[in-house]
Amino acid sequence: MTMTTAIASNLRVSDLAPNQVQSEIRAMSVACAAVNGINLAQGVCDTDTPHPVVEAAIEAIHAGHNIYTRADGIESLREAIAQKFARFNQLEVDPDTQVLVTSGATGAMQATCMALLNAGDECIVFEPFYGYHLSTLRSMRITPVIVPLEAPEWAFDADRLRTAITPRTRAIILNSPSNPSGKVFSQNELEALAAFAIEHDLFVITDEMYEYFVYDGVEHFSIARLPGMAERTITISGFSKTFSVTGWRLGYLAASERWMPAISYFHDLVYVCAPAPLQHGVTTGLLALPGDFYTSVAADHQKKRDVLCGALRTAGLTPSVPTGAYYVLADTKNIPGKDGRERARRLLKETGVAAVAGSAFFGSDASGVNRGEDLLRFCFAKKDAELAEAAQRIAAFRI
Structure with missing residues (x-):
């Protein structure tokens, strides 16, 4: 009995494991796939690879x-x-x-x-x-x-x-x-x-x-x-x-x-x-690849950024307009939900567009409240047609 107990006590996860959870980015990608939605949650960058x-x-x-x-x-x-x-x-x-x-x-x-x-x-x-x-x-x-x-x-x-x-x-x-x-x-x-x-x-x-x-x-x-x-x-x-x-x-x-x-x-x-x-x-x-390949990458994604930010503004989801990368953090506190995860899932349910709770990118303040709880992150590195569809759905979203 003692040996069995000793063996059982050694069959456990590491001290680190209980505090690790699936990335919210991946969780939203799974939720998006379940409803065949448009995934602006994960930075997959599904534009065409250079030939x-x-x-x-x-x-x-x-x-x-x-x-x-x-x-x-x-x-x-x-x-x-x-x-x-x-x-x-x-x-x-x-x-x-x-x-x-x-x-x-x-x-x-x-x-x-x-x-x-x-x-x-x-x-x-x-x-x-x-x-x-x-x-x-x-x-x-x-x-x-x-x-x-x-x-x-x-x-x-x-x-x-x-x-x-x-x-x-x-x-x-x-x-x-x-x-x-x-x-x-x-x-x-x-x-x-x-x-x-x-x-x-x-x-x-x-x-x-x-x-x-x-x-x-x-x-x-x-x-x-x-x-x-x-x-x-x-x-x-x-x-x-x-x-x-x-x-x-x-x-x-x-x-x-x-x-x-x-x-x-x-x-x-x-x-x-x-x-x-x-x-x-x-x-x-x-x-x-010529030098203008890289400048066109920036120019193309600036246009994509502007399409998405315009749609977010129309929906009343104020964006923080980025000067780099291909993500937008938007203020979504007006979407019903107790936290960013619930708001992200509400947006996905209503529009079929997936975003990520801002809490995945912020820590907590002195009172224990996550500083990113009112934000969602959207990725705009998508093919133009899919991004346009996502933008149309977001712009039509009404709280």
């Missing part, structure tokens, strides 16, 4: 590029990434020692945190935040410290940042352009962040996945360009959004050769390598 990228991946499969690659990715892709960093980000990186091809930006973030941070460390995260960033930290028993940005422009407040620092702070996670707010940090804001990171000797882990999705004349700026930041910055990006290949799981990062062996080790441990033939596909994309 040269698809053809190169198919050719790579037929050519037998179906085995493991080097842990850091195929040489031609690392070289193409280094050229892209120089051309677009004004960053000089060595493709052999400072570039790692990863299994999505998520894989890049996980490997970076495993390599550079310890359980019990603290990491500053700006709010509204991308939920996977927080979940990655918590899965490693790293404490996220939330620093709210000021709505509706999501302005950066240096004083709030200073109140967040403690002796346990090791890093700042930056997401610009931001999911879910669409905020693009200005060069002045990044200079203030860089000075803060240098003063307190912090890593900066910057997720720049949406770097080509910028609007209204706004320009993307990489914090690693600033003096003193190259050694302490890990710059993460990827191909999921730019080439509309979210299911390919291909990202990359650049970091000092001082940190790269450890980051590469942990990426190898979890993922082994990014998918081999797909690496060949995105290499062709980087090398063959």
Whole structure:
């Protein structure tokens, strides 16, 4: 009996597991599929993939590029990434020692945190935040410290940042352009962040996945360009959004050769390598697509943004108009429901359009109320016809 009890007591989930729940983004995608709705909840980016990228991946499969690659990715892709960093980000990186091809930006973030941070460390995260960033930290028993940005422009407040620092702070996670707010940090804001990171000797882990999705004349700026930041910055990006290949799981990062062996080790441990033939596909994309491809991505998505924001305004759901990425946070407190999840499901029931509760991207205030409870996030990276249908349904929605 004692042995049976002992065995039973060992058959349990980890200490972390009870506090982990399915992403609200995925939950809404499931709910949307159940009613055959239009999914503006998940950033799937179902616009067309550039033809040269698809053809190169198919050719790579037929050519037998179906085995493991080097842990850091195929040489031609690392070289193409280094050229892209120089051309677009004004960053000089060595493709052999400072570039790692990863299994999505998520894989890049996980490997970076495993390599550079310890359980019990603290990491500053700006709010509204991308939920996977927080979940990655918590899965490693790293404490996220939330620093709210000021709505509706999501302005950066240096004083709030200073109140967040403690002796346990090791890093700042930056997401610009931001999911879910669409905020693009200005060069002045990044200079203030860089000075803060240098003063307190912090890593900066910057997720720049949406770097080509910028609007209204706004320009993307990489914090690693600033003096003193190259050694302490890990710059993460990827191909999921730019080439509309979210299911390919291909990202990359650049970091000092001082940190790269450890980051590469942990990426190898979890993922082994990014998918081999797909690496060949995105290499062709980087090398063959003209510069106006990237400017057209921004122009096309600015039009999509304006279509969605117009519909939200018509419905009385005031949007915070983004200057980057492809999401809109809208004020939906007038929709019946006790919280954002109920409001999202009410909107789905009435219109067949899925959005995500803002609470997935915010923490709670001193009274325990989630700061994003009155918001919903909508994704506008959809084909024009489907987005137009979603916009028509939203505009016709009456509370």
